[in-house]
Amino acid sequence: MRKFVFLFSLVLSGLIASSFIPAEEEFKGNVRWYTFEEAVEANKKVKKKFMVDIYTDWCGWCKRMDANTFEKEDISAYLNDNFYPVKLDAEMKADVLFKGHTFNFIPNAGRRGVHTLAYSLLDGKMSYPSIVFLDEKVDRIMVSKGYKGPEDFMKELKFTSEEHYKETNLATYKAKAR
Numbered sequence: 001m002r003k004f005v006f007l008f009s010l011v012l013s014g015l016i017a018s019s020f021i022p023a024e025e026e027f028k029g030n031v032r033w034y035t036f037e038e039a040v041e042a043n044k045k046v047k048k049k050f051m052v053d054i055y056t057d058w059c060g061w062c063k064r065m066d067a068n069t070f071e072k073e074d075i076s077a078y079l080n081d082n083f084y085p086v087k088l089d090a091e092m093k094a095d096v097l098f099k100g101h102t103f104n105f106i107p108n109a110g111r112r113g114v115h116t117l118a119y120s121l122l123d124g125k126m127s128y129p130s131i132v133f134l135d136e137k138v139d140r141i142m143v144s145k146g147y148k149g150p151e152d153f154m155k156e157l158k159f160t161s162e163e164h165y166k167e168t169n170l171a172t173y174k175a176k177a178r
Contacts, residue, residue: 030076031085036096036117039084040138049141049161050134051083054090054118059128061147072150075157082161090118090126099138133160141165 034042039050053070055062069075070085079085096103096117103117114126121132122143131148133141133156142165144156155177159165164173 030073030080031070032080033087034084036086036088036098039086040098042084043136043138047136049083049136050086050132050138051079051157051160052086052088052121052132052134054088054122054128054130054132056090056112056128058112062129065129065147069148069150069153075150075154078154078157078161082157088115088118088121090115090128131156142170144170 036052042048043050053062053065055066070079091105091112092115093105095105096115098117103115103120105113105115106119107113109119110126119126121140122130125145127145129145129147131144133144135141141160148156152174155174156170158177159170159173
């Protein structure tokens with residue numbers, strides 16, 4: 001009986017302790033998704049490029065890209081190794097402090113409102129899904145709009161991470177890449 005009480009209290013204390021540990025990711029799957037703030041903070045220690053997935057909850061193509069592209073093993077591994085993958089809800093309500101500026105939600109912009117960080121990253125050309133690639137200094141490299149299948153998206157990841165954008169444009173790179 002004493003062993004049972006000890007084991008029960010050990011298991012119970014483990015469950016209680018684990019309930020106070022914050023969830024590492026908001027999104028399920030193989031990609032280690034960061035919030036924008038987490039990625040900027042992590043980049044202070046280990047420099048990487050950023051891959052920002054700008055989406056909305058109602059976007060069917062965004063959900064399809066989550067399931068069919070981001071969750072492929074080679075894509076998720078490449079993202080985790082070479083980028084800070086960020087999920088940015090274009091309609092989120094929370095403020096984001098970045099480079100001394102507070103980005104916030106504007107409820108009367110568009111039909112459902114818009115977050116000014118998403119608006120800024122996309123130069124006001126709101127389309128979902130949109131992927132924004134940023135360099136290690138958090139400066140924009142390029143914007144890629146629309147759904148991408150795994151093969152096409154991997155080319156964009158390599159184009160960005162291997163810095164081919166410094167030598168050629170994406171269309172030329174994709175035509176030559178295998």
